[in-house]
Amino acid sequence: MRNGVSLRPMKKTHPTPSTEGIDLRDVQRRLGSWYDEHARALPWREDVSAYHVLLSEIILQQTRVDQGMAYYHRFTERFPTVHDLAAASEDEVLLLWQGLGYYSRGRNLRRAAQIIVSDFGGEIPRTPEGLSRLPGVGPYTRGAILSFAYNLPYPTVDGNVFRVLSRLFGTTDPIDTTQGARIYWALAEALLDTAHPSRHNQAVIELGALCCTPRRPNCTECPIAPHCLAHRAGIEEELPIKQGKTKVLPRFMYYFLVRLPHASGGEGMLIRRRGAGDIWQGLYELPLIETGEVGITVEELTAHPAFCELLATLERPTFHPTPIATHAHRLSHRQIQATLFLLEAEGIRSTSPYLSIPTEERTAYAFPVLIERLLAKAK
């Protein structure tokens, strides 16, 4: 159960809200014909397998199709089968994932592949119950795998589908509440063309992506506009409704580019791997001091206990108090204000928690995009 919704077998288990008066068969037919003519030739549609659907759908969560495509190719080239992905190290998967954000998706994808190999003989499960055992696979991805890959009669609902359903049925229930989600899943189930679940579900998603867009939907080209209650009422741009915007809090992060000679003879820098329990788990980062929702001055920073601890791990450190880069970075619930300072040192003490790497090998480590941006801007 997630969002209070489970993927049930196709029997009607609760009343379907407000599909009355709409010829669902005609909507299905129109969607199917439109899809046959307009569907984009996307790689995961060209070469359909449950592994390809799993990969593409995890990559496409919170990612645009044009951006996700390059990552899909990278993953299928490097890991042609689920066995290859299961055998990869977390570092390698995160390095390939670099730049996509929401890195728990990448970590979960690898763990899901390991469970598929260890518990399902390498075959991606064909039931909602089996799929529920895979980390990172929620109701949407379950429905996508069951319908797109196995052509089984299960609905699926993502952001595109919420929008199409809300407009078609004129549903004003908020899409970001448990009760609202239940209603939209029931509508998706009622609308599902059980004879062609793969084509039908992809058609609704494609309509949302190409035609029934959030702003300025192209209703004149829309195959189901004659049935669309929002269109009839002229309120298509007002739907779907969201109950509340998530509050975005600031988070201040002060990074240090510690430059020092490396044992290999060239220049080195200090990094460390981030632990569990926060964003960017398993990625690498520069030495960091965080001050939560409140920023501090350079004077306050140099008096901070964590700054003194950092200096204590270095031989003959020199701190440069003028920032060499700043960058603002938005996450779903946080507005990060990052500042990068330069610290030069002649060496690192053996008690240091940091790893000294040759600067030229930096690209072998997966860093959050924020750090890549800071380093690219560094003067």
Ligand code: ADE
């Ligand atoms: N967005 C999410 N999944 C998608 C898919 N399979 N095809 C196109 N757009 C998508």
